[in-house]
Amino acid sequence: MIELENVAYGYGGGELLSDVSLNLHAGSFHFLIGPSGAGKTTLLKLCYGALLPTSGTVTLFDRNVRDLERDDIAMTRRRVGVVHQDCQFLDHLSVSDNISLPLMVSGRDLQAEAANLKELTSWVGLTERAGALPPELSGGERQRAALARAIIMSPDVILADEPTGNVDWEMSQRLLRLLLELNRMGKTIMIATHDLALVRAAKSQVQSRVLRISGGRLQSAGADL
Numbered sequence: 001m002i003e004l005e006n007v008a009y010g011y012g013g014g015e016l017l018s019d020v021s022l023n024l025h026a027g028s029f030h031f032l033i034g035p036s037g038a039g040k041t042t043l044l045k046l047c048y049g050a051l052l053p054t055s056g057t058v059t060l061f062d063r064n065v066r067d068l069e070r071d072d073i074a075m076t077r078r079r080v081g082v083v084h085q086d087c088q089f090l091d092h093l094s095v096s097d098n099i100s101l102p103l104m105v106s107g108r109d110l111q112a113e114a115a116n117l118k119e120l121t122s123w124v125g126l127t128e129r130a131g132a133l134p135p136e137l138s139g140g141e142r143q144r145a146a147l148a149r150a151i152i153m154s155p156d157v158i159l160a161d162e163p164t165g166n167v168d169w170e171m172s173q174r175l176l177r178l179l180l181e182l183n184r185m186g187k188t189i190m191i192a193t194h195d196l197a198l199v200r201a202a203k204s205q206v207q208s209r210v211l212r213i214s215g216g217r218l219q220s221a222g223a224d225l
């Protein structure tokens with residue numbers, strides 16, 4: 001699905017990530033951990049083509065990102081649902097409209113998608129909040145709305161950046177259950193998180209791989225968790 005080979009990246013003034021190789025194969029479940037500023041968000045951005053590597057190769061669905069034309073990038077991005085760290089809603093639109101934004105942007109017939117939207121809104125437990133505005137939502141409701149928006153286009157891969165940030169343990173478990181269910185449906189998942197308790201909780205429920213960014217390099221973590 002997504003493969004990085006010997007990837008390096010820096011924002012200017014030195015390399016933030018060096019020699020990163022990673023293969024997100026179909027149906028896999030990965031956690032990405034590391035201290036604040038280690039480069040987790042940056043690595044996720046490389047994984048969906050929002051950033052191009054300084055060196056090395058990123059392959060998205062068998063295509064080198066460097067060879068993708070503008071339209072290909074849009075198509076590829078539709079196959080990858082991203083849950084952004086800060087959720088980034090349009091505050092003047094309802095929760096329901098925010099969730100369906102990717103449909104609008106890609107020109108889908110919203111009437112034809114109404115049942116899909118309703119089902120998804122219910123699946124994340126936001127039916128009662130569908131008409132609310134984003135500033136009226138709790139942290140857990142925001143995270144669930146962000147997840148619903150990320151999957152409304154039925155992506156193959158879901159990249160979630162701190163999907164349980166700012167929520168209590170019960171809500172983080174609920175979000176984890178949703179992500180596990182998506183994985184059981186065949187979706188490829190990668191979660192960047194500081195929440196090691198979440199990683200431990202998932203271990204008994206899914207065969208996951210835990211990767212740690214340390215000193216700009218990607219290493220397998222596991223036994224020490």
Ligand SMILES: Nc1ncnc2c1ncn2[C@@H]1O[C@H](COP(=O)(O)OP(=O)(O)OP(=O)(O)O)[C@@H](O)[C@H]1O
Binds near residue numbers: 039085
């Ligand atoms: N657009 C940018 N321009 C310059 N530097 C950036 C940019 N985005 C991120 N950085 C820097 O790159 C480093 C890694 O940032 P990144 O957001 O990838 O880390 P992170 O591991 O996701 O952190 P956190 O856990 O706090 O979200 C940080 O030092 C950050 O300040």
